[in-house]
Amino acid sequence: MKKFTLRLLLFCLLPLPLLYGLNYVIDNGLRKSRSYFYAEWNDLFNSKINADVIVCGSSRAWVHISPKILDSMLHVNSYNLGMDGTQFMMEYDRFKIYLKHNKKPKYVIQTLDYHSFMEKYELYGYQQFLPYLNDTDVWAMTKNYKGKFGFMEQNFPLFKYNNQEVIAKEGVRSFFNKGEVSKKYKGYEGQTLGWDYAFANAGKAVPIEPFVLWYDKKSVEKFYEFLEYCKQQGIKVILVFPPIYKEFLPTFIHKEDILAIYNGAAQKYNVPLLNYLDDTLGDNKRMFYNSQHLTKPGSEILTAKVAARMKELMGQ
Amino acid sequence: MLFNSIAFVIFFPVVTLLYFFLPFRFRWALLLAASCFFYMFFKPEYILILGFTIVIDYIAGILLENEQDKARKKKFLIMSLIANIGVLAVFKYYNFFNNNISVLAQHFGFHNNIPFLNFVLPIGLSFHTFQAMSYTIEVYRGNQKAERHFGIYSLYVMFYPQLVAGPIERPQNVLHQFHEEKHFDYGNAVSGIQLMLWGMFKKVVIADRLAMVTDPVFNNPHGYNATSLFVAAIFFSFQIYCDFSGYSDIAIGCARVMGFKLMQNFNRPYNATTITDFWRRWHISLSTWFKDYLYIPLGGNKVAMPRRYLNLFIVFLVSGFWHGANWTYIIWGALHGFYSVFGTMTANFRKGINKAIGLSSIKWLDNFIQRLTTFILVTTAWVFFRANTASDAFYIFRKLPEAVTESLQAARQHLPLLNLGLSTANLLLCFVVIGILELVHFFQNKGSINSLMRRQPPYLRWAIYYACLLAILYIGIFEKRQFIYFQF
Numbered sequence: 085m086k087k088f089t090l091r092l093l094l095f096c097l098l099p100l101p102l103l104y105g106l107n108y109v110i111d112n113g114l115r116k117s118r119s120y121f122y123a124e125w126n127d128l129f130n131s132k133i134n135a136d137v138i139v140c141g142s143s144r145a146w147v148h149i150s151p152k153i154l155d156s157m158l159h160v161n162s163y164n165l166g167m168d169g170t171q172f173m174m175e176y177d178r179f180k181i182y183l184k185h186n187k188k189p190k191y192v193i194q195t196l197d198y199h200s201f202m203e204k205y206e207l208y209g210y211q212q213f214l215p216y217l218n219d220t221d222v223w224a225m226t227k228n229y230k231g232k233f234g235f236m237e238q239n240f241p242l243f244k245y246n247n248q249e250v251i252a253k254e255g256v257r258s259f260f261n262k263g264e265v266s267k268k269y270k271g272y273e274g275q276t277l278g279w280d281y282a283f284a285n286a287g288k289a290v291p292i293e294p295f296v297l298w299y300d301k302k303s304v305e306k307f308y309e310f311l312e313y314c315k316q317q318g319i320k321v322i323l324v325f326p327p328i329y330k331e332f333l334p335t336f337i338h339k340e341d342i343l344a345i346y347n348g349a350a351q352k353y354n355v356p357l358l359n360y361l362d363d364t365l366g367d368n369k370r371m372f373y374n375s376q377h378l379t380k381p382g383s384e385i386l387t388a389k390v391a392a393r394m395k396e397l398m399g400q
Numbered sequence: 401m402l403f404n405s406i407a408f409v410i411f412f413p414v415v416t417l418l419y420f421f422l423p424f425r426f427r428w429a430l431l432l433a434a435s436c437f438f439y440m441f442f443k444p445e446y447i448l449i450l451g452f453t454i455v456i457d458y459i460a461g462i463l464l465e466n467e468q469d470k471a472r473k474k475k476f477l478i479m480s481l482i483a484n485i486g487v488l489a490v491f492k493y494y495n496f497f498n499n500n501i502s503v504l505a506q507h508f509g510f511h512n513n514i515p516f517l518n519f520v521l522p523i524g525l526s527f528h529t530f531q532a533m534s535y536t537i538e539v540y541r542g543n544q545k546a547e548r549h550f551g552i553y554s555l556y557v558m559f560y561p562q563l564v565a566g567p568i569e570r571p572q573n574v575l576h577q578f579h580e581e582k583h584f585d586y587g588n589a590v591s592g593i594q595l596m597l598w599g600m601f602k603k604v605v606i607a608d609r610l611a612m613v614t615d616p617v618f619n620n621p622h623g624y625n626a627t628s629l630f631v632a633a634i635f636f637s638f639q640i641y642c643d644f645s646g647y648s649d650i651a652i653g654c655a656r657v658m659g660f661k662l663m664q665n666f667n668r669p670y671n672a673t674t675i676t677d678f679w680r681r682w683h684i685s686l687s688t689w690f691k692d693y694l695y696i697p698l699g700g701n702k703v704a705m706p707r708r709y710l711n712l713f714i715v716f717l718v719s720g721f722w723h724g725a726n727w728t729y730i731i732w733g734a735l736h737g738f739y740s741v742f743g744t745m746t747a748n749f750r751k752g753i754n755k756a757i758g759l760s761s762i763k764w765l766d767n768f769i770q771r772l773t774t775f776i777l778v779t780t781a782w783v784f785f786r787a788n789t790a791s792d793a794f795y796i797f798r799k800l801p802e803a804v805t806e807s808l809q810a811a812r813q814h815l816p817l818l819n820l821g822l823s824t825a826n827l828l829l830c831f832v833v834i835g836i837l838e839l840v841h842f843f844q845n846k847g848s849i850n851s852l853m854r855r856q857p858p859y860l861r862w863a864i865y866y867a868c869l870l871a872i873l874y875i876g877i878f879e880k881r882q883f884i885y886f887q888f
């Protein structure tokens with residue numbers, strides 16, 4: 085038994101230096117990477133953002149608010165922290181991590197969606213957290229989501245990169261400074277895609293089916309907590325509801341309930357709510373690539389409109 | 401507890417080490433406690449059902465041995481069988497029958513007021529019930545002495561490696577092993593771990609990867625083209641084999657590390673040349689159970705031909721029903737029954753034709769055609785087994801012929817042939833892992849893999865182990881998928 089145990093131990097220990105070494109290369113490579121979603125996380129953790137204006141929200145922040153326009157119109161340093169496929173809780177968690185590593189912003193533009201509080205506790209785009217799983221805040225942030233990360237992902241070398249060959253390859257390349265170049269500008273990525281019904285209707289063509297909205301109470305509480313926290317910290321919040329292509333507006337059921345939450349919160353904390361649901365942008369299909377997302381030209385018009393309103397609010 | 405879980409990676413070495421360090425007299429208690437823990441990991445309260453059948457069969461065994469009067473003996477056996485089948489009937493088949501009564505009643509304009517039961521099927525119920533039944537039958541037949549040690553008898557039913565998905569053991573093979581003091585054996589430990597590694601590879605690298613294709617397709621066959629349905633049907637044949645035989649390999653392997661010998665459950669079933677041959681290679685512990693306890697008591701081969709065919713058909717029908725309370729399993733069983741009866745009826749005729757056209761003389765071609773035919777027949781039946789409803793299965797068969805026109809159209813217009821929603825690399829990987837499986841089968845055909853491995857230099861052996869382990873860890877699918885046969 086002694087011989088067997090020793091051999092088994094040797095068998096298990098022998099590849100560990102190589103696995104840990106490769107894990108180190110990939111982790112550190114991705115922490116330098118400018119591709120996919122890593123550029124923003126890396127800027128955030130390396131305290132490189134320190135912006136005056138931070139844009140928080142889902143993909144409707146990420147592809148809608150251009151820091152280039154905000155910077156030029158408002159003469160500030162802005163940065164877009166929008167995350168694809170998220171609801172409010174994740175966006176708030178990222179904002180809190182941001183504050184830990186960067187100076188607090190003067191303004192936060194929080195974009196709003198009808199589905200902001202529809203928490204499904206599913207970790208969309210979990211790959212973005214892989215190089216930072218040992219960070220206690222990231223670990224705490226992700227552990228509330230359905231069983232994506234566990235003991236093995238956190239502790240066993242490379243296991244978290246299981247079936248992630250593209251990302252692992254990018255990690256190795258970036259480690260040797262040969263990674264992909266970012267397509268984003270300060271977190272923003274304007275889209276030049278053509279119209280696609282797929283997003284609105286989960287792969288089905290027309291007719292459009294109704295979308296029943298609901299909200300998670302915990303998520304709404306977090307939203308209030310966010311507004312309270314910003315108030316205490318002297319961070320001015322501007323709530324922005326970007327347009328939705330008008331053809332789709334009637335398909336949302338219970339949308340008044342969600343808007344009531346936003347209006348109530350804005351009133352309670354005395355924060356401006358810039359609602360673009362009735363904006364003329366929403367009439368123009370050419371400005372959208374799907375029901376929820378504007379194309380690059382559309383997003384530039386929206387950002388200019390937001391910046392103009394902010395200018396007034398900032399008293400410039 | 402799932403074999404493909406981190407919990408088992410800790411559980412197995414801890415139990416095995418404790419097993420060898422404990423004095424022999426305490427080992428049964430350790431294994432029993434470990435087995436209870438293993439089972440209760442799924443749904444703790446269901447251990448009470450197991451406890452119920454264990455107590456009944458333990459007492460039945462002693463009564464059967466003590467009783468001299470044949471009629472009373474038979475009564476005891478029947479009581480024990482009723483208790484076991486009763487548990488199965490309540491938990492597995494009650495709602496199925498009730499549902500069918502409802503359908504029938506509705507058809508005749510009545511309303512069925514019998515309430516439905518609302519509980520989840522206890523995991524592996526059919527396996528441990530059959531294992532328990534084989535004990536009382538063998539004691540009744542006088543082939544096995546009644547086990548007087550309640551703990552050891554409980555362990556016979558509950559031994560954790562084979563508790564939830566077999567192999568369905570016989571008391572003659574296993575019970576005496578719990579009374580024997582096992583010493584650590586280097587060869588057993590190595591070959592056991594080898595087998596576990598291969599079983600894990602089959603489960604997480606092959607079966608669960610193929611499930612990424614088959615699950616969406618079988619859950620919504622109307623959303624896919626005919627070629628995709630065809631590929632999914634083929635993939636499911638490999639998926640179910642790798643899933644179930646993977647479980648059996650891990651079970652046999654971990655028992656072997658502790659010095660226990662469990663029966664072989666699979667022997668390269670897709671190498672079978674006939675359906676009868678397939679059933680000699682597939683889920684061997686179940687097919688021999690049915691042979692010993694149903695086919696032979698029905699008269700087996702020693703009856704007139706028509707009765708023999710009927711017996712064969714009954715066995716396969718019951719086997720289908722054993723798998724699940726759903727018409728899809730019953731059709732699957734009936735189809736295998738039909739294959740077997742038709743195959744037996746036409747065996748000589750087919751042999752004659754092969755001889756007449758000269759196919760018998762080209763051995764490799766004859767073998768190839770027979771294997772391919774058997775594989776197609778088995779795959780056809782698997783479609784019923786996997787489909788959510790019988791009408792889904794019939795839809796798939798109606799749609800399949802369109803694959804020819806689809807292929808031609810795709811070739812002409814340079815369109816993608818499959819709409820599986822999988823990247824080319826992922827799809828290719830599915831074929832590669834099936835290729836690896838067949839490569840291993842090729843070597844198994846030449847002799848035992850274990851002895852083949854022993855003949856290799858250590859660096860090559862270790863390289864193979866590492867390759868297998870790394871594939872499991874880095875290209876395996878870890879989505880907490882249960883083994884398919886757990887549901888039975």
